[in-house]
Amino acid sequence: MNKISHLVGCFFLMILHSLAHGSLDTIIIDQGQDDPVRIAVVPFKMDSGLSDQINLSEIIAFDLVRSGQFQPLPTANMLSYPSNAGGVFFRDWRILKTDYLLIGNASLSIDDKVSVLFELYDVINERKIETRRFSVDLVHWRDVAHKVSDLVYERVTGIRGAFSTQIMYVLAKNSGTSKATYSLQIADSDGERTRTLIESAEPILSASWSPDGNRVAYVTFETGRPSIVIEEVDGSDRKRITNFRGINGSPVFSPDGGSLALVLSRDGDPEIFIMDLETKVLRRVTRHHAIDTEPSWSPDGKSIIFTSDRGGRPQIYRVELATNFIERLTFVGDYNARARLLPDGRHLVFVHRKDGVFHIAWQDLERDNLQVLTETALDESPSLAPNGTMLIYATQNQGRGILAVVSIDGRVKYRLPSSLGDVREPAWSPFNDGFKKW
C-alpha cells in the first residue's frame, strides 16, 4: 500500500488554522490508492482582500487527497499558476506527469457575494472537460469548494462525488463520570464547520438522516427513559414520536422518507416495527422472543435487514416486507451486527467479531464472501457515503473514541479524532442536491 501522508503534509499546514475552531481535529490520512490520479490544483486567483478569507484550492485539493484516488501536485513544484485558459501550457503539465489540471478564480462583489469560476483540463488530450461558475454569499464559500471537488471527482472517476455532504456524530464528554454530557454534532464531510444540534446530560444515540437530509431521528434519554425524537436539521421543529415502556431504539428512515423503522420492547422483548410518519400507525415486523434490533432498509424499501440472536448468537437477517419471509444473511463468525446495505443492494457492511475483536466487515450477498475492512479494535457503527465508495465508523485510539473512514475496497484510510471528547456513531448524510441556503 502506498503511504501518502508525507505528500499531503503541505496541505495540513495550510488547513491547520482553519480547522482549529471545529470540534474535530485535523484529519490524519493513513493510506491511499496504489496508483492515484495525478492532478494539479492551481491556487485560484483571488480579488484583493479575498485571499486572506478563503482558500478554495486547498480545500479542493484536500478533498481529493482524502478520497485516496487523487495525488495533487505540491504547489511548490508547479512551473506556472494559470487562472484562465490563456495561461495553460499543456507541455509544462505533461513534464510534471500531471493527468488533470484544475484552475480558477474568485471575485468579490459589493454585496459580499463571491463569484467562483473553475476549469478542469484533461492534460493528455489537451482539452477542457468541465467548467462552471458559482455565485454565493461569502459565508458559504466552503460549499463551493466541495461542489468543485464533487464535479472533478465525478468527471474523472465517473462516480458522483460526496464531498458536499455532512457527517453527524455523538460527542461524549467526561464519559463514565457524573459530569458526563452528550451532544449531537453535524460537520462538513471534512470535519469543518461543526455545529451542535442538541446537548444533554443524558445519553443520545442512534442518530440517522432522513433521505432528503432535512431531518434527523435519534434516541434520547432526556426524560430518564429512552424515546425517539425527530428533529429538523435547521432546528425549526422537534417532535417526540415514541415514548413506550422499554426500549425505543434504532430509528431509520425509509428510502422514501415516509416511514421509520425502529425497535420497541413494549411487548416484552425487542422487536422491529415500522411507523408510518403521517398517520403514526405502527406495524410490527418481527415476532420472536429473541433480540431483534438494528433495522436498516434495502435501497428499494422492500425489505429490512436486522440483527437477531434467534439462532443463539447475533447474526444479520433480512425480512421481505410484503411476505414477512425471513432469511439469514451472515454465517461466518459468532457476532455479526448493525448491518447497512450498499446503494447497489447487493453488498453489506456490518460489525464482525473475529477472535474476540470487533471490526467492520463487508460481504457480497451473491457470492457470500466476507472481507474484514478494518484492523483496529472496538470498531462499530459503519455508515456509508451516499455514493457507496467509503464508509465512516467509530473506533478507539489511545483509549479515546474517534471516527475513521475506510474505502469499500479497504485501500484508503483516514481518521477524524477530536480533542474535545469521545466521538462516535457517525452517520454520513445523503447527497445535498444543490447548495444549501442559496
Place this chain on the structure above:
Amino acid sequence: MQNELHPRLRLMVALFVGLFLFVGCSSTSQEPVQQQEPVEDPAPPTQPKAKAPVDFAPGGLDPIDSRGRPISRTFYFEYDKAVLSESDLSALELHAKILRRNSGRSLVIEGHCDERGTREYNLALGEQRANAVRSFLRSAGASSRQLETVSYGEEQPADPGHNEGSWSRNRRAVLSYR
C-alpha cells in the same frame, strides 16, 4: 432460550436461600426489638413479624439489612450474559422483602453493558439484565407496579476504562428506590 430457563431455576434455589436467610435472621438477630403498642397486629400471614426489619435507612433511599448494613444495589454479569449470579440472590431477596413491606415504594432497575458489541444490541442485552432482576423480584413477591426497568446499554459506564477490569464493573444492573 436458555436465558429464560436459567433464572427460573436459580430463582427456586434463591427462594430456598431467601427463606433460610429469613429464618436465620429472625432467630439469631441480636438487634434490639422495636417495641410496638400492644395492639393486635392485623398483618396478613405472608408478612410475619421480623425482630429487626430490613428497611430503609433514615432518608428513605438506602436499604439496610437487619444489622443496619447497606444492602448491595449493584449486581454484576458475565460478558454477553444476562444471568443473575448465585451470590447476588440473597441481597436481591432482601430487596424483595423491603418492597413487600413497603408496597407504596417502587424501584428502577437499570441494565448496563460493557462497551464491546454494538450499541443497540447492548441496549437489548442491558434490558435482559434488568429483566432478570425484575423477574426475580417479582417471583419473590414484589409487585410489578413497584418495578420499572431502563436499559442504558453501554452508554453510561461506571468505569471509563477500556480493559477487562473496567468492563467487569460496567456489566451491571443497578437498583434505585424512588
